[in-house]
Amino acid sequence: MCCKTGEEPVTTKREWLEQTYNSAKERPVRFTTLSDMAVEPLYTPEDLKGSYDTALGYPGVYPYTRGVYESMYRGRLWTMRQFAGYGLAEDTNKRFHFLLSQGQDGLSTAFDMPTLMGYDADSERAIGEVGREGVSVSSIHDMATLFDQIPVGRVSTSMTVNCSASVLLAAYLVVAERQGVPWEQVSGTIQNDMLKEYIAQKEWICPPAPALRVVTDMVEFCAKKAPRFHPVSISGYHIREAGSTAVQELAFTIADGLCYVQDAVKRGLDVDDFAPRLSFFWDIHVDFLEEIAKLRAARRMWARLMKERFGAKNPRSMMLRTHAQTAGVSLTAQQPLNNVVRVALQAMAGVLGGVQSMHTNSMDETLALPTEQAVMVALRTQQIIAEETGVTNTIDPLGGSYAVEALTDKIEAEAAEYIRKIDEMGGMLKAIERGYPQREIAEAAFNYQRQLEQGIKTVVGVNKLSIPEEIPIELLKIDPALEERQIQRVRKMKRERNGIAVKDALTRVAEACRSGENLMEPICEAVRRETTVGEISDVFRTEFGVYTDPGWL
């Protein structure tokens, strides 16, 4: 029998909630997502808004809710692209070859803090930091070594670098040149998303306005000279890792994207000339349904905004293509083997959410850079999902799930509210200058920490199910001697190169900073002449000014 009272059958959700469901029997926990969004006991067709055609549609068809490509993983799997980098160029080159040999099909480069912040290995600011968070690249020589025996015309490479991105992109293109690969054939991505730096990742040289100019220079340059290269990876990952909610991650990232499109259009570029090569980068956190919903809402929102706000005509301008990384911040130092489980579930959410490229974290994420064994398990996680679980047999398998569609709609609506607020402030650049996203994130981060300490949120092994004695695991150690080795290399190069040619090149870069002409050609020429990351960044410091952390809590 379908009804409790034995009278009329339950035919609406409301009736079911009132007559059948007994909330008094609920477990004493809060039924919310990780981001505190309330989740109902049940979703039904009543919760679906809009028609299949308007709200969902078909894969590869506007608004792309069900996937950007018509065949999705039946046509091509997502790119398995593990982030890697440590020590010196030859160390990372070795790790690149290892990962490619294990079935990884794209590269992703992690640079060290000095490189990321625009300092050479021999800078005073680099002491103790060389090769620790990623690979040290100070000049074209390091870049060439990094990609030794790797054909950049055939392997697509992502580079996670932002305020010094112009220099690293130039170096990559000069390596391509040396390998005889025309720039039109070079494919890859450079993160180059400066707005999120001021919001979350905090890697900067100069203030937001000139930083945005450099980003647009790179968008313009790639559209004309390296059309297969993605000049920006509009990122939510760092915003989320800094403590934002899923809705904030979605909203602030899309708002960043709108700002980049706006700036390029203002420069005179046709939206359809560059928008197809804008890419995105989402976090995949541990709340399974919330993340899948977020990924789907993102596609639908971006498609609509590109069409309605910017009049994009080319469908490729409306397709949100994304890389994703499982959430580093969800992993624990306690019982690190549990992280293998978390990453697997997150990776599954990424696949069910329809990503184009993915990095899965290693189990030792909170302790050190990954060992070879740890990164292999992380890579195998993706491969097992692809080869064994069957979720790639059909496109968007969770499409139509009442819960997933309801959450997708809800996340979209709440993110739209944030975007409206940011629009009212005059766009993301203005919002950043006011500290708006920064403060929202700090507030969300503090709230989460409080909930964790009150036991409202649980992290297994940390505030529940902890063990008195942890079992230590093997960790990767960075040889401290490599810093001195790199310093000597950089100094030697600086002594032996043509100093006049370098000085000349730097003058050209400075002139371009002032005149407003596109910086990329002068920077490429400077890189060819062995000018360093730090030297070019110093020109930015002089010409554009130095940004310091406002230090808001």
Added chain:
Amino acid sequence: MADERLRILVAKPGLDGHDRGAKIIARALRDGGFEVIYTGLHQTPEMIAEAAVQEDVDAVGLSILSGAHMTLFPEVIRLLKEKGAEDVTIFGGGIIPDEDARRLAEMGVKAIFTPGASTEDIVKWVHENVHPRQ
């Protein structure tokens, strides 16, 4: 009546930009009754030691997630000593392997709080272990 609260400098040395934890801890310490000065990011050890002296703090908390802790902690300690402030209590946290935490303890770092530590524990520790400088 003079402010009797302990003064704590929460600092981010080096190029590390991960400030989520430091900001939460600074706020929790403030809520916990301390006078807190947060330095913001990208501070050199010299800037931190100078700020500690200028602000006349009783303790300095360093947050380092970049792996550069074995260079930056000792340098801050050395500079504080040079400036006559070696009685300032040093503590910290971040991504610091146990082995390194032990070595830092030998150098005089009074506590290292690693991932999973609660703000409640940190505030309690400061109450119990940081004393006003003479």
